[in-house]
Amino acid sequence: MTSRRDFFKLAGVAGGAVAAASVSRVAMAALPEPVIQTSPDTMAPLIPNSGRPYNPVVTLNGWTLPWRMNQGVKEFHLVAEPVVREMAPGFKAHLWGYNGQSPGPTIEVVEGDRVRIFVTNKLPEHTSIHWHGQRLPNGMDGVAGLNQPAIQPGKTFVYEFVARRPGTFMYHPHADEMTQMAMGMMGFWVTHPKVKNPLIDEVQRDFCFLLNAFDIDPGSYTPKIMTMLDFNLWSWNSRIFPGIDSLNVRLNDKVRIRIGNLTMTNHPIHLHGHEFLVTGTDGGPTPKSTRWYEVTTDVAVGQMRQVEFLADEEGDWAFHCHKSHHTMNAMGHNVPTLIGVDHSGLSKKINNLIPDYMVMGERGMADMTEMEMPIPDNTAPMMTGEGPFGSVEMGGMFSVLKVRRDQKPGDYKDPGWFKHPEGTVAHEYEGPLSEPARFKAEGGQSMPRAQTPSQPTEVKVRKPQSHSGH
Numbered sequence: 001m002t003s004r005r006d007f008f009k010l011a012g013v014a015g016g017a018v019a020a021a022s023v024s025r026v027a028m029a030a031l032p033e034p035v036i037q038t039s040p041d042t043m044a045p046l047i048p049n050s051g052r053p054y055n056p057v058v059t060l061n062g063w064t065l066p067w068r069m070n071q072g073v074k075e076f077h078l079v080a081e082p083v084v085r086e087m088a089p090g091f092k093a094h095l096w097g098y099n100g101q102s103p104g105p106t107i108e109v110v111e112g113d114r115v116r117i118f119v120t121n122k123l124p125e126h127t128s129i130h131w132h133g134q135r136l137p138n139g140m141d142g143v144a145g146l147n148q149p150a151i152q153p154g155k156t157f158v159y160e161f162v163a164r165r166p167g168t169f170m171y172h173p174h175a176d177e178m179t180q181m182a183m184g185m186m187g188f189w190v191t192h193p194k195v196k197n198p199l200i201d202e203v204q205r206d207f208c209f210l211l212n213a214f215d216i217d218p219g220s221y222t223p224k225i226m227t228m229l230d231f232n233l234w235s236w237n238s239r240i241f242p243g244i245d246s247l248n249v250r251l252n253d254k255v256r257i258r259i260g261n262l263t264m265t266n267h268p269i270h271l272h273g274h275e276f277l278v279t280g281t282d283g284g285p286t287p288k289s290t291r292w293y294e295v296t297t298d299v300a301v302g303q304m305r306q307v308e309f310l311a312d313e314e315g316d317w318a319f320h321c322h323k324s325h326h327t328m329n330a331m332g333h334n335v336p337t338l339i340g341v342d343h344s345g346l347s348k349k350i351n352n353l354i355p356d357y358m359v360m361g362e363r364g365m366a367d368m369t370e371m372e373m374p375i376p377d378n379t380a381p382m383m384t385g386e387g388p389f390g391s392v393e394m395g396g397m398f399s400v401l402k403v404r405r406d407q408k409p410g411d412y413k414d415p416g417w418f419k420h421p422e423g424t425v426a427h428e429y430e431g432p433l434s435e436p437a438r439f440k441a442e443g444g445q446s447m448p449r450a451q452t453p454s455q456p457t458e459v460k461v462r463k464p465q466s467h468s469g470h
């Protein structure tokens with residue numbers, strides 16, 4: 001496995017002229033060494049060492065792919081391959097992705113750059129890459145069968161085009177898409193402006209992540225690819241809360257967050273404590289006359305939204321999808337509760353037919369030991385995340401924007417929990433309670449009904465049982 005440092009040495013990316021000069025002409029003629037990254041941590045921004053300068057993005061729980069310059073062309077090497085992604089601490093999923101991870105690394109270039117991307121297929125089936133949103137020659141658009149032959153297993157294809165317009169883009173397969181995207185194959189692409197653009201402000205922090213979703217039964221490792229809507233893991237960059245890193249910024253930083261949606265439903269993304277402007281979509285920067293302040297923006301399927309705000313309120317601010325099912329993890333959704341049901345011996349029999357089969361125990365999860373395997377050791381609690389005041393009771397698409405006065409410029413380290421100034425935290429009221437004053441005509445109506453039913457009707461809210469219908 002090649003580390004990023006090794007790659008820099010090999011490719012002369014960070015080493016500058018000295019290292020580049022030491023790379024032989026033979027090496028330069030070959031394709032760049034692929035860089036593999038398996039850590040799920042948010043990597044520091046990749047400061048460009050060659051080509052035009054720009055303020056790099058930070059990919060939540062992800063990283064940016066290093067490149068090499070080859071006679072003025074930025075060369076990248078993506079490897080489509082099976083990966084193991086830690087979706088949250090203690091929970092690993094067997095996905096497909098690029099260069100060791102799902103999603104793949106972020107690709108960052110500058111408007112006007114000529115880009116050459118080598119794509120090696122190490123999957124068991126053919127693939128292709130579509131560069132979602134880009135202006136490019138038709139034969140580079142990556143729809144297998146339509147624009148190019150599919151990339152067969154073991155083969156490497158080359159894509160080459162000029163990044164013609166600045167903005168936020170995505171990449172994903174356009175071959176057996178349903179399987180490959182359900183397995184986690186996708187990545188982010190940012191094209192920075194070449195010169196100062198009146199519609200693109202300079203920011204101090206620039207974050208990006210993809211919205212994606214998986215259907216992985218508790219205790220198993222591989223997503224079910226046929227699922228259309230009823231996913232049980234709603235993730236940002238294939239991570240679920242509390243596995244999603246916080247977005248750490250300095251007080252009064254101007255912050256940009258770029259969000260792409262490659263799930264099969266929309267996600268109203270909501271930020272606490274601040275108002276933001278939607279400054280860009282897949283089509284590029286939005287005209288200033290179309291911008292207004294919001295605290296939630298809906299990111300529809302296949303869309304990208306870029307939001308910007310001034311982080312001028314200190315604290316730990318929740319940042320999440322506003323669909324409450326999407327801030328929960330697996331378990332409990334369509335998993336039958338068998339407490340009180342006698343199924344003694346049943347799971348053992350089923351296990352002979354389906355080795356990975358699991359049922360919930362009749363007295364609780366402890367009965368799982370009947371199967372001579374541990375209770376599901378590869379799942380995430382439905383709602384979790386220990387905060388400074390107790391459980392946050394969230395999962396899925398949830399994170400925290402941490403705004404701190406003493407966060408150093410360019411420092412993305414987690415500053416820990418916010419220390420609230422004295423007297424600024426909601427607390428229990430301990431004084432005397434008076435009787436609530438109620439309306440005299442409580443329960444009455446402005447216009448009385450002509451006929452009164454003999455029995456009053458009372459309905460009970462039934463807790464939702466599945467995700468279907470959204």
Ligand SMILES: [Cu+2]
Binds near residue numbers: 321322326
């Ligand atoms: Cu959502």
